[in-house]
Amino acid sequence: MLQIPVKEGESIERALKKYKKKFEKTGVLKQLRERKQFTKKSVLRRQEIIKAEYVERMHSEE
Numbered sequence: 001m002l003q004i005p006v007k008e009g010e011s012i013e014r015a016l017k018k019y020k021k022k023f024e025k026t027g028v029l030k031q032l033r034e035r036k037q038f039t040k041k042s043v044l045r046r047q048e049i050i051k052a053e054y055v056e057r058m059h060s061e062e
Contacts, residue, residue, distance in 0.1 A: 002026070 002022050006015045023029075 002019065004015055004019050004022065
């Protein structure tokens with residue numbers, strides 16, 4: 001459960017902004033989307049390798 005301390009005189013918009021930022025950092029929504037459908041381990045591994053190759057290529061070009 002997320003708790004956002006709101007100071008005296010602080011606007012609701014500011015508190016909502018803090019809440020949204022904290023919620024995004026927890027990764028709840030991302031986890032829900034991942035759980036929505038099953039992905040085989042071999043597919044996940046292949047995606048990791050492709051991403052690693054891409055990152056390596058980006059670093060080598062700099």
